[in-house]
Amino acid sequence: xxxxxxxxxxxxxxxxxxxxxxxxxxxxxxxxxxxxxxxxxxxxxxxxxxxxxxxxxxxxxxxxxxxxxxxxxxxxxxxxxxxxxxxxxxxxxxxxxxxxxxxxxxxxxxxxxxxxxxxxxxxxxxxxxxxxxxxxxxxxxxxxxxxxxxxxxxxxxxxxxxxxxxxxxxxxxxxxxxxxxxxxxxxxxxxxxxxxxxxxxxxxxxxxxxxxxxxxxxxxxx
Amino acid sequence: xxxxxxxxxxxxxxxxxxxxxxxxxxxxxxxxxxxxxxxxxxxxxxxxxxxxxxxxxxxxxxxxxxxxxxxxxxxxxxxxxxxxxxxxxxxxxxxxxxxxxxxxxxxxxxxxxxxxxxxxxxxxxxxxxxxxxxxxxxxxxxxxxxxxxxxxxxxxxxxxxxxxxxxxxxxxxxxxxxxxxxxxxxxxxxxxxxxxxxxxxxxxxxxxxxxxxxxxxxxxxx
DNA sequence: AGGGATCCATGATTGGATCCCA
DNA sequence: TGGGATCCAATCATGGATCCCT
Numbered sequence: 001x002x003x004x005x006x007x008x009x010x011x012x013x014x015x016x017x018x019x020x021x022x023x024x025x026x027x028x029x030x031x032x033x034x035x036x037x038x039x040x041x042x043x044x045x046x047x048x049x050x051x052x053x054x055x056x057x058x059x060x061x062x063x064x065x066x067x068x069x070x071x072x073x074x075x076x077x078x079x080x081x082x083x084x085x086x087x088x089x090x091x092x093x094x095x096x097x098x099x100x101x102x103x104x105x106x107x108x109x110x111x112x113x114x115x116x117x118x119x120x121x122x123x124x125x126x127x128x129x130x131x132x133x134x135x136x137x138x139x140x141x142x143x144x145x146x147x148x149x150x151x152x153x154x155x156x157x158x159x160x161x162x163x164x165x166x167x168x169x170x171x172x173x174x175x176x177x178x179x180x181x182x183x184x185x186x187x188x189x190x191x192x193x194x195x196x197x198x199x200x201x202x203x204x205x206x207x208x209x210x211x212x213x214x215x216x217x218x219x220x221x222x
Numbered sequence: 223x224x225x226x227x228x229x230x231x232x233x234x235x236x237x238x239x240x241x242x243x244x245x246x247x248x249x250x251x252x253x254x255x256x257x258x259x260x261x262x263x264x265x266x267x268x269x270x271x272x273x274x275x276x277x278x279x280x281x282x283x284x285x286x287x288x289x290x291x292x293x294x295x296x297x298x299x300x301x302x303x304x305x306x307x308x309x310x311x312x313x314x315x316x317x318x319x320x321x322x323x324x325x326x327x328x329x330x331x332x333x334x335x336x337x338x339x340x341x342x343x344x345x346x347x348x349x350x351x352x353x354x355x356x357x358x359x360x361x362x363x364x365x366x367x368x369x370x371x372x373x374x375x376x377x378x379x380x381x382x383x384x385x386x387x388x389x390x391x392x393x394x395x396x397x398x399x400x401x402x403x404x405x406x407x408x409x410x411x412x413x414x415x416x417x418x419x420x421x422x423x424x425x426x427x428x429x430x431x432x433x434x435x436x437x438x439x440x441x442x443x444x
Numbered sequence: 445a446g447g448g449a450t451c452c453a454t455g456a457t458t459g460g461a462t463c464c465c466a
Numbered sequence: 467t468g469g470g471a472t473c474c475a476a477t478c479a480t481g482g483a484t485c486c487c488t
Contacts, residue, residue, distance in 0.1 A: 044485050045448030052448080062446065078450080088481085090449060122450090170481040177481080181446085184484060189445090202482095203445080210479090266463050267470030274470080284468065300472080310459085312471060344472090392459040399459080403468085406462060411467090424460095425467080432457090 004056035010070055010138065013116065016055050017136035025120075026129035028054055036129040047120055048076045051133070055116075065111060072114045072138070077213050078122030079134070085214050086122050088207040094178055096191040096201070100161060103150045108176075108206055112149070113141050117216060137220045145175075145212075152176035156206075163194035165201055175212040181205030226278035232292055232360065235338065238277050239358035247342075248351035250276055258351040270298045273340055273355070287333060294336045294360070299435050300344030301356070307436050308344050310429040316400055318413040318423070322383060325372045330398075330428055334371070335363050339438060359442045367397075367434075374398035378428075385416035387423055397434040403427030 007013040020028060025047065029036045032053050037043040057066040057074055066074040080086040092107055103109060119134035141149075152173040159168050170179045180202045188200035229235040242250060247269065251258045254275050259265040279288040279296055288296040302308040314329055325331055341356035363371075374395040381390050392401045402424045410422035 040450055040485090042485060044450045045487075047450095048448045049487075066447095076449085087450065090447080093446060180482060180484085182484080183445095185482075187445095205446090207481095262463090262472055264463060266472040267465075269472095270470045271465075288469095298471085309472065312469080315468060402460060402462085404462080405467095407460075409467095427468095429459095 004053065006056045006058055006067060006069060008069065010072065013055065013067060013070060013072065014136065014138060017116065017118065020051075020054050020133050021135045023133055024129065025050065025131045025133070028133070029129075039128060047078075047122075047128075047131075048074075051076055051118055051120075063107070065114075067116075070114075072116050073111045074116050074118065077117055077119045077217070079119050081123040081125070083217075085210040085217070088177065088179075088209055089213055090181070091176075091206040091208060093181055094156070094160065094165075094204040094206060096160070096165070096189060096203075100157075103153055106153070108153060109141070109146075109149070112145075115139055117213070119217065137216065139216060139220075148175050148212075153206075163192050163196070165191060165204070166193075166199075168204070170207075173209070175209055177207050177209055178204045179207050226275065228278045228280055228289060228291060230291065232294065235277065235289060235292060235294065236358065236360060239338065239340065242273075242276050242355050243357045245355055246351065247272065247353050247355070250355070251351075261350060269300075269342055269344075269350075269353075270296075273298055273342075277338075285329070287336075289338075292336070294338055295333045296338050296340065299339055299341045299439070301341050303345035303347070305439075307432040307439070310399065310401075310431055311435055312403070313398075313428040313430060315403055316378075316382065316387075316426040316428055318382070318387070318411060318425075322379075325375055328375065330375060331363070331368075331371070334367075337361055339435070341439065359438065361438060361442075370397045370434075385414050385418070387413060387426070388415075388421075390426070395431070397431055399429050399431055400426045401429055 007016060026036050028050055032050060034050065037046055040046060052066060052074060055074065058064075058068060065071055075089055077089065078086045092111055095101075095107070101107075115138070117137040117139065119137075121131040121134070152175055156168060156173060156176070156178055159165060168178050170177050172178065182203045185202060187203060189203050190198055191201050193199045229238060248258050250272055254272060256272065259268055262268060274288060274296060277296065280286075280290060287293055297311055299311065300308045314333055317323075317329070323329075337360070339359040339361065341359075343353040343356070374397055378390060378395060378398070378400055381387060390400050392399045394400065404425045407424060409425060411425050412420055413423050415421045
């Protein structure tokens with residue numbers, strides 16, 4: 001299949017999202033000449049990448065939102081049988097050995113500034129092929145959310161900047177947590193500890209807690 | 223031991239509570255010439271009744287608060303290792319076959335109108351004898367709590383009044399739930415179903431969810 | 445290695461069942 | 467039976483571990 005060209009306007013993106021709303025993953029996979037995996041154990045990112053293709057996101061880009069011309073990031077939200085987010089949402093990797101940035105200019109905030117959220121049915125008992133796409137929600141980070149995330153981010157970055165990254169566990173952060181993001185727990189990266197020594201640590205990522213994404217859904221469907 | 227006379231004023235009650243704050247159940251049991259059970263499996267109400275004796279509550283009374291002269295009810299709150307309520311709090315039995323009452327006059331609200339809450343250490347790994355009594359909290363039902371409970375109570379009573387009590391399960395109610403309150407699940411009482419037929423149903427009780435009591439503790443220690 | 449994420453063992457919660465006393 | 471409650475099996479939630487693609 002030919003890759004679909006990027007949408008030129010937010011409205012065009014929303015129109016495309018409207019066209020896939022309510023359709024099953026089997027239907028969408030067919031339009032992309034793809035087969036549907038029986039389960040996601042060995043295809044964890046499959047749904048997200050399928051949706052990217054359907055909407056014309058520029059795949060594999062780095063240091064750019066999924067729709068660079070629009071400054072819009074795409075995030076799928078897997079829903080449990082109850083219609084609530086089933087998983088936390090990965091945002092980006094945690095910078096190590098990087099020069100300090102401010103909240104206002106950090107990559108995390110840029111990614112979350114404008115997001116097209118796409119809820120996807122994901123109850124364990126529902127076969128992957130039968131799962132349907134919900135209706136998309138285009139958001140801009142609200143003042144309140146900005147403050148909430150800024151606070152968590154600062155606490156995390158303070159620990160990282162002082163070489164105490166290994167003290168961070170997933171319990172930290174009200175809305176934004178830091179968790180491993182690696183091939184496995186033996187995949188190590190170098191960084192600097194509190195005494196200035198080079199140590200190896202697990203690569204981490206920033207994740208939005210389900211309470212945060214649940215709130216986005218709730219506000220929209222209110 | 224002589225039973226202690228009822229406190230004559232709220233201040234006297236609070237003074238007595240102050241005297242037992244920080245003391246272990248072993249110490250308190252000793253003052254009442256009681257032995258401490260190794261565990262509460264066969265003595266589930268033991269702690270509550272011990273505290274009643276220590277404070278001079280008129281035991282075994284019906285249709286009256288624990289301290290009738292003061293209009294004050296006594297409730298112990300078992301705390302887990304984290305200092306949060308470990309269990310829901312039983313309030314009173316659910317009326318069956320009773321004439322309808324209003325929220326303003328119902329027995330539940332009268333009991334909760336003024337309560338002396340007594341937190342008690344109750345982490346599973348802490349031997350009963352070593353558990354200590356916390357500092358007492360005397361509360362009046364706030365406007366907000368009154369509204370919260372009224373709403374739950376009305377929903378419950380509506381189902382009961384229309385003979386649909388067997389549809390009520392512990393998931394109902396934001397702050398106030400209804401659960402079995404019986405010797406065992408074979409203990410049945412008669413009531414009337416939606417079609418006016420006499421049926422047998424489990425006796426039930428009203429229970430406050432731990433979120434409700436946790437909030438009381440939080441407000442006090444704020 | 446960064447971007448797309450879910451898996452799943454283990455801990456926390458819960459609510460139906462149960463226990464003693466007067 | 468009403469009042470004093472806790473027990474504990476089953477379910478839910480969580481967060482450390484892991485997987486594919488480019």
